[in-house]
Amino acid sequence: MKLSKEHFSAKDTFECGQCFRWEKVNDDYIGVVGSALLKVCEESTHYEVSVIAGELDVDLAHYFDETADYEAIKTTLRDKDVYLSEAVQLGKGIRLLNQAPFELLISFIISSNNNIPKIKMAVEALSSSFGQYIGSYEGKAYYRFPTLEELLKVDLEQLKVKGMGYRNVAVYKTVEKLVADQIDLCNVFGMDYDQGKQFLKTFYGVGDKVADCVLLFAFEKKNAFPIDTWVKRILRELYHIEDSKKAYQTFVNSYFTEFAGYAQQYLFYYMRLKSE
DNA sequence: ACTCAGGTATTAC
DNA sequence: GTAATACCTGAG
Numbered sequence: 001m002k003l004s005k006e007h008f009s010a011k012d013t014f015e016c017g018q019c020f021r022w023e024k025v026n027d028d029y030i031g032v033v034g035s036a037l038l039k040v041c042e043e044s045t046h047y048e049v050s051v052i053a054g055e056l057d058v059d060l061a062h063y064f065d066e067t068a069d070y071e072a073i074k075t076t077l078r079d080k081d082v083y084l085s086e087a088v089q090l091g092k093g094i095r096l097l098n099q100a101p102f103e104l105l106i107s108f109i110i111s112s113n114n115n116i117p118k119i120k121m122a123v124e125a126l127s128s129s130f131g132q133y134i135g136s137y138e139g140k141a142y143y144r145f146p147t148l149e150e151l152l153k154v155d156l157e158q159l160k161v162k163g164m165g166y167r168n169v170a171v172y173k174t175v176e177k178l179v180a181d182q183i184d185l186c187n188v189f190g191m192d193y194d195q196g197k198q199f200l201k202t203f204y205g206v207g208d209k210v211a212d213c214v215l216l217f218a219f220e221k222k223n224a225f226p227i228d229t230w231v232k233r234i235l236r237e238l239y240h241i242e243d244s245k246k247a248y249q250t251f252v253n254s255y256f257t258e259f260a261g262y263a264q265q266y267l268f269y270y271m272r273l274k275s276e
Numbered sequence: 277a278c279t280c281a282g283g284t285a286t287t288a289c
Numbered sequence: 290g291t292a293a294t295a296c297c298t299g300a301g
Contacts, residue, residue: 111282111283112282112283112284113281113282113283113284113296113297114281114282114283114297114298115280115281115282115299115300116281116282117299117300118281118282118298118299118300119282121299162298162299163298163299164297164298165296165297165298165299166296166297166298167296167297170284204284204285205283205284205285206284207283207284207285208283208284209283209284210283210284228282228283229281229282229283244291244292245291245292246291278301279300279301280299280300280301281298281299281300282297283296284295284296285294285295285296286293286294286295286296287292287293287294287295288291288292288293288294289290289291289292289293
């Protein structure tokens, strides 16, 4: 599969904080998606996506958000204000990936009060400890993210892998609830944003921010706008919003209307790069 | 040894 | 209803 460079770059997409299983190896990006180990290789005119090992069981065009109109998204956001204009320019290669619901829910539960290197560490450890082996590349073994059934067999203490900390309790309870209540997470696709958020927050360890991330990155609710510590900084320092949860929410709901989730991602990436 | 990054659940107003 | 506080650990 080919990805045009016009609205995609591997660095912007894989390092903007939305995913935890892609890493740079030599000049390429290597990542586990579903049952496949993928390589994204930069060519002169485009990026080439290929399967290195395992089986491709997701629609790559969908995964890479090919149906979204990035020209329209960027034009709309650029015209909104000077910060969005700069942010879109800086993160012009970002695609919002459409990722697997269960993996995303567990990964973002782990993300709570945690930093990206440690989140990656925990997700990797869960995969290599409890997920199925896919294949190796450049001397490193890659594993699937564990299924619900695989995590169900793991006890509370075993779940406490590197980077997990006390969040093993939340992951454990979530797995337990999914099984006990016989929940099909895919039902959230059929819910609207408010229903989906309310539902996701019934899981222990899922609050407003984690719910918004899962809605945005897995359930295609592109109006979700996760407010984390970086976004708060943007809202405070650039948009001069008072430091209270209510004030942030009120502003975000009224200001970031169309393409809100995309706006959040450009701004988040922009703020993180500027703070380096 | 010490500091820092990080949302949620809980507790206290 | 909203605001303070504890939670946990790898990296530097």
